[in-house]
Amino acid sequence: MPTIFLESKDNPKIKHLRGLIEQNSYRKKQGQTVLEGTHLCLAWLAEDRKIKSIFTTEQALSHPDFDRIAEQYQGAVFVISESLYKDLSTLGTTLACLAIVDLPSSRNALDFTADTLILENIQDPGNVGTLLRSAAAAGIHQIVCTKGSASLWSPRVLRAGMGAHFSLHTYENVALEDILSQFKIPVYVTSSHESESLYTKDLTQACVWILGNEGQGVSEYALAHAQAVSIPQPGGQESLNVAIAGSVCFFEMVRQRL
Template identity: 85%
Template sequence: MPTIFLESRDNPKIKHLRGLIEQNSYRKKQAQTVLEGTHLCLSWLEKKRKINSIFTTERALEHEDFEKIAEYYQGVIFVLSETLYKDLSTLGTTLACLAIVDLPTSTQALNFTEDTLILENVQDPGNVGTLLRSAAAAGIEQIVCTKGSASLWSPRVLRAGMGAHFSLQTYENIVLEDILKQFKIPVYVTSSHESESLYSQNLRPQCVWILGNEGQGVSEFALRHAQAVSIPQPGGQESLNVAVAGSICFFEMVRQRL
């Protein structure tokens, strides 16, 4: 693989990379994002998607994962010093690899009759990425994010998603009031108020799951237009982490459909 060494923090390519890592507005303006780690890069390439450029270190370049990447990626690899790479990276323990890719654009209209996950103002990138990973594993392929949720294609959400994004149809900055009444299938929200047990629901038909903000839960609008379900907690905890709660719901659905 051809390589070029970059040493200066002021190099335009480094400035561009840093902007994509750190600024959501810059990612939107450039219509690009950054995949971090060889696992994400290989998952992306295996879906026959294009990588625009890759940044790594001299030490990491010798790793066998880069031999696998070379099977798909024919471009130049930019090699950075360990110090410069650590200054850019949001991880500290993964194999050095940062790849710039174009932001995918959804080519399909929202389908109001298929399994859907709606994230309403879910703000933590780790929670969002974990929910996408669980949804993909459960066979939910359509993800909707309302305004106020963490950006689906930020490096942190991508890292938590571990490649789940690449098999999903995603829609961002959606206004819940504009779409919710259009669904022709049951809609569920997780809530501890006026709710029925998750395990009393018939989840075999296609359905919609709405998961809300980590502190405040779902909106009043969502509660008025959906069936509220709760997860029994014999241990008496006040609430579950939203990613844990969502995963439990998805796999109860899977269990019933098997």
């Protein structure tokens, strides 16, 4: 891989990289995002996707992971200082590697008969990424996000998803009112009020899961148009973290289908 050293934070390539990392509107305008860490880059390449450019440090460039990336990436690697990398990084604890990639497009229409996860106004990037990772592991490949949820393709959500994104069909800024009535399969919401136990439901057929905001839960519209289920908590806690609750639901579904 040819290497090009960049020293100034005002270099146009650095400004472009920073914009993609920090601004959702800039990512949408440019049609690109940033993968952080060699694990994500290798997972991306494993799906036969292309990397547009890579930024790293001189020290990290000698890591064996870069040899694996070089087998599939022939473009230039931009080498920056350790201090500049730390200023750009959203983590700071992984091997220095920031890769610019084109955002995938949702070319397929929603399948209203397929297992689906709907994220309604879930704002924490870690929760969103974890839910995508659990959904992918449970065999749910269709993900819908309403407006107000964390951007699925932000660097932080991508990092939390650990590559799960790359096998999923994702749809963002969708209004529940536009889609819920079209599903031909059961729709469930997680709620601790007026709900039945998750473990009383037959989950052997395709279904939809709606998970709501960390503090407020799902909307009144979602509650009115879905079956509410709860997760028994004999320990007496008021609620579970939304990513944990979703994962419990997904793998009860998996258990019933095995």
